[in-house]
Amino acid sequence: MDLDDTPEQAAYRAQTRAWLEEHKSEAPVLRGPGALKDEAEILAARRAWQGRLAEAGLAGVTWPKEYGGQGLGPIEQVLSNQEIARAKVPGILDAIGVGMLGPTIIAHGSEEQKSRYLGPMLHGDEVWCQLFSEPAAGSDLAAVQARARLQDDGSWRLTGQKVWTTNAHFASYGLLLARTDADVPKHKGLTMFIVPMDAEGVTVRGLRQISGEAEFNEVFFDDVALDSGAVVGGVGNGWGTALTTLMFERVTIGLGSEGLGYNSARFAAAIAGDEHARRDPEVRHQLGEIASELLAVRFTGYRTLTALQKGQIPGPEAGLAKVTIVSAAIKAGDLIADVLGPDALLEDSEWAYMISFLPGLKSAGGTEEILRNTVGERVLGLPPEPRLDKGIPFSELRSKEGATV
Amino acid sequence: MNLALSDEQVFLREAARGALSRFKTLEAARAALNGEKDALPDLWAVAKEAGWPGLLIDESHGGAGLDAFDAMLVLGECGRVIAGISLLGHLPATAILNDAPGGAPLLSELASGERRAAYLPVCPPDDLVNEWSVDPAHGSERLPAPSAVSDGAGVRVSGELSFVPDAPGADLLVGVAILDGPRQPGCKPVGVAIEADATGVSVQALQRYDSTRSLGHLSLKDAPATVLDTPAEALAGAWYLAQALIAAESLGSVETALDVSVAYAKERHTFGRAIGSYQAVKHSLTEVLRQLENGRSLLYYAGWARHGGPQEFPLAASAARSVASRALDQAARTMISVHGGIGATWEHDAPLYFRRAQLSRRLLGGTALATDRVAGEVIAEADAA
Numbered sequence: 065m066d067l068d069d070t071p072e073q074a075a076y077r078a079q080t081r082a083w084l085e086e087h088k089s090e091a092p093v094l095r096g097p098g099a100l101k102d103e104a105e106i107l108a109a110r111r112a113w114q115g116r117l118a119e120a121g122l123a124g125v126t127w128p129k130e131y132g133g134q135g136l137g138p139i140e141q142v143l144s145n146q147e148i149a150r151a152k153v154p155g156i157l158d159a160i161g162v163g164m165l166g167p168t169i170i171a172h173g174s175e176e177q178k179s180r181y182l183g184p185m186l187h188g189d190e191v192w193c194q195l196f197s198e199p200a201a202g203s204d205l206a207a208v209q210a211r212a213r214l215q216d217d218g219s220w221r222l223t224g225q226k227v228w229t230t231n232a233h234f235a236s237y238g239l240l241l242a243r244t245d246a247d248v249p250k251h252k253g254l255t256m257f258i259v260p261m262d263a264e265g266v267t268v269r270g271l272r273q274i275s276g277e278a279e280f281n282e283v284f285f286d287d288v289a290l291d292s293g294a295v296v297g298g299v300g301n302g303w304g305t306a307l308t309t310l311m312f313e314r315v316t317i318g319l320g321s322e323g324l325g326y327n328s329a330r331f332a333a334a335i336a337g338d339e340h341a342r343r344d345p346e347v348r349h350q351l352g353e354i355a356s357e358l359l360a361v362r363f364t365g366y367r368t369l370t371a372l373q374k375g376q377i378p379g380p381e382a383g384l385a386k387v388t389i390v391s392a393a394i395k396a397g398d399l400i401a402d403v404l405g406p407d408a409l410l411e412d413s414e415w416a417y418m419i420s421f422l423p424g425l426k427s428a429g430g431t432e433e434i435l436r437n438t439v440g441e442r443v444l445g446l447p448p449e450p451r452l453d454k455g456i457p458f459s460e461l462r463s464k465e466g467a468t469v
Numbered sequence: 470m471n472l473a474l475s476d477e478q479v480f481l482r483e484a485a486r487g488a489l490s491r492f493k494t495l496e497a498a499r500a501a502l503n504g505e506k507d508a509l510p511d512l513w514a515v516a517k518e519a520g521w522p523g524l525l526i527d528e529s530h531g532g533a534g535l536d537a538f539d540a541m542l543v544l545g546e547c548g549r550v551i552a553g554i555s556l557l558g559h560l561p562a563t564a565i566l567n568d569a570p571g572g573a574p575l576l577s578e579l580a581s582g583e584r585r586a587a588y589l590p591v592c593p594p595d596d597l598v599n600e601w602s603v604d605p606a607h608g609s610e611r612l613p614a615p616s617a618v619s620d621g622a623g624v625r626v627s628g629e630l631s632f633v634p635d636a637p638g639a640d641l642l643v644g645v646a647i648l649d650g651p652r653q654p655g656c657k658p659v660g661v662a663i664e665a666d667a668t669g670v671s672v673q674a675l676q677r678y679d680s681t682r683s684l685g686h687l688s689l690k691d692a693p694a695t696v697l698d699t700p701a702e703a704l705a706g707a708w709y710l711a712q713a714l715i716a717a718e719s720l721g722s723v724e725t726a727l728d729v730s731v732a733y734a735k736e737r738h739t740f741g742r743a744i745g746s747y748q749a750v751k752h753s754l755t756e757v758l759r760q761l762e763n764g765r766s767l768l769y770y771a772g773w774a775r776h777g778g779p780q781e782f783p784l785a786a787s788a789a790r791s792v793a794s795r796a797l798d799q800a801a802r803t804m805i806s807v808h809g810g811i812g813a814t815w816e817h818d819a820p821l822y823f824r825r826a827q828l829s830r831r832l833l834g835g836t837a838l839a840t841d842r843v844a845g846e847v848i849a850e851a852d853a854a
């Protein structure tokens with residue numbers, strides 16, 4: 065049992081650190097003095113920085129070399145992330161693309177798709193978004209209604225609506241789950257598509273969140289034409305393809321919490337600055353519990369890495385780490401606001417932003433209830449709940465739903 | 470990076486499980502609670518046979534030369550079946566001696582288990598209690614550590630220690646006393662070893678709520694002691710080792726409580742469905758799993774830190790203790806409620822885990838002290854950054 069780098073890993077870390085040392089002055093400043101203010105400027109700077117990280121081999125570390133990656137393991141990706149955090153520079157802009165959607169295309173996409181899309185995605189030239197959730201399909205993702213119809217010439221026409229789509233307002237492409245056959249049970253009639261966000265008939269509208277910022281969107285598709293090459297992973301195989309994305313989402317969230325800034329050091333620093341609070345037994349008790357849970361998640365991450373290194377795929381139990389991170393961070397925000405008082409809630413305070421963001425994060429990437437269902441069934445082997453949608457063609461489900469209430 | 474168990478560690482764990490499975494420890498625990506005399510099996514004999522008393526003693530002194538994580542694996546197995554086996558007291562005591570060059574003569578008999586030691590739990594100073602302190606017999610105020618005065622070659626130790634794990638029947642008492650203290654200028658902690666049958670030593674055996682946990686109130690009045698040249702960090706380290714061990718033991722109990730509850734949730738049906746299909750039941754069981762997994766991760770942290778990152782050992786062990794104690798309370802309560810009425814009956818195993826949980830949480834400084842230590846450590850880190 066050890067946490068040490070192997071000689072190869074140490075060399076990789078040293079090389080990464082040296083590159084960051086030399087180039088960190090080129091990184092965009094997002095917080096504090098000299099921070100960029102203009103949205104468009106920030107976006108351009110972050111894209112360019114992602115490009116620099118990709119060229120240096122610090123992004124897409126696990127991607128195969130032929131698509132611009134380094135062909136290395138998840139450990140090296142984590143080492144790279146750790147060094148980026150240590151250098152106090154921003155990471156990549158398109159974590160959803162590079163962390164989840166790119167790997168899905170690598171796993172299920174055609175050769176043409178890989179060679180066309182992966183390079184620009186990795187370098188931040190084309191940002192991607194995940195077009196999965198809909199107004200009537202979130203937890204129950206297989207209930208998507210966005211409809212793609214096959215045309216005589218082999219192309220497709222897409223109509224429908226997606227929602228909560230992070231980054232859609234500046235994305236070039238989206239990976240979209242659509243229904244292609246409504247006469248089979250709902251998991252069967254799905255297909256994954258690549259959709260150009262500038263195609264005719266695509267409309268993106270920003271949705272503001274609790275913080276007031278608009279980081280996600282609703283996206284409308286009105287008879288959008290897609291050619292036959294837009295299908296990823298085969299017609300009717302959309303559910304399996306989506307599960308791959310969701311698996312990478314778990315890994316990204318499970319290993320990326322430190323990157324989100326939800327760590328004990330940051331929260332402790334906020335408390336340590338208050339002479340009274342740092343000696344208050346009740347505050348200390350809460351801080352101790354929060355810090356213990358976040359330290360646990362750090363080591364759960366190391367356990368996940370050990371498993372990945374042995375070629376094992378992380379199971380759904382990684383979802384429990386997400387539950388811990390979000391609930392510990394919510395408690396931390398609460399505690400810090402108790403200690404700092406209403407100033408913690410100044411609109412431009414980092415704590416106000418965090419406090420506003422977390423209730424939504426509880427839903428993002430699978431709600432706590434859904435994660436607990438999955439873990440209960442797949443890890444503990446508990447029986448599933450009876451469901452009313454099994455084996456029934458999707459087209460008949462809606463009338464059935466009405467009948468049960 | 471490698472947090473996987475080695476083959477030897479897997480073997481150690483399996484061997485412990487096998488050895489303990491020869492005894493009906495849960496039935497014995499209930500019989501002991503019923504007041505039956507000598508109901509508990511003599512598990513020290515099992516420990517001796519397996520070589521556990523010497524786990525943390527160097528091979529050159531007859532021990533196995535293993536580290537905290539290995540000891541935690543064994544304690545986890547003891548916790549699974551609520552086996553009272555005296556290792557919680559013995560192992561930290563041997564760690565103090567093993568780290569003292571002058572402790573060597575005492576080690577071989579402790580390594581073989583011919584003699585048994587008990588650790589005198591003395592907590593290192595923290596932000597809120599600025600001195601070495603011990604658990605009180607009553608109430609919540611922490612009391613000063615025993616004091617030592619020089620007496621020729623050795624020292625004489627005086628003080629009271631309460632709820633000392635595994636003190637009754639121990640041959641040797643090993644811990645920390647404050648030389649020329651406490652609360653005197655220039656006083657400093659030293660490691661001490663005291664023969665249990667020496668003059669001035671009295672041990673009052675106690676039982677509280679959990680029949681498998683052997684405890685003692687210890688009174689030392691000018692008891693002659695050997696001074697050990699254990700480095701100060703290792704004296705503090707023994708406290709954190711004890712925290713890590715009780716954490717591991719607690720998580721072992723969580724494993725069984727969860728397994729038994731999950732099995733019952735699959736077979737018990739109400740309203741035509743297995744109760745495990747109800748989200749209220751399913752989610753409460755996943756909450757136990759969540760806390761168990763968090764605790765396990767922190768055991769790895771503590772196991773690594775004792776030698777891999779000693780400056781983090783106080784944080785790691787205290788965090789493990791904090792999470793594991795809460796996990797066991799949660800697991801025992803969930804076990805009772807998932808079983809419905811039967812879970813609250815004397816004949817069921819759930820109350821044994823519940824009793825274990827309630828007492829364990831209050832020993833060795835209690836969970837609250839460990840949680841406060843975590844806060845103190847992360848605040849100190851923030852100050853340094």
Ligand SMILES: Cc1cc2nc3c(=O)[nH]c(=O)nc-3n(C[C@H](O)[C@H](O)[C@H](O)COP(=O)(O)OP(=O)(O)OC[C@H]3O[C@@H](n4cnc5c(N)ncnc54)[C@H](O)[C@@H]3O)c2cc1C
Nearest residue numbers: 194195196197201202203228229230424427428429431433
């Ligand atoms: C900040 C943020 C960013 C997001 N980004 C994206 C994105 O980029 N792309 C994308 O596709 N989606 C995105 N999402 C959407 C997210 O995946 C969904 O919000 C989530 O899956 C929940 O779906 P829903 O909103 O439809 O809620 P619902 O599924 O309607 O759930 C409502 C409530 O019912 C509960 N519930 C539902 N079913 C069950 C059940 N079986 N058992 C118990 N409780 C149940 C849920 O837990 C929840 O509390 C984002 C969401 C947020 C908040």
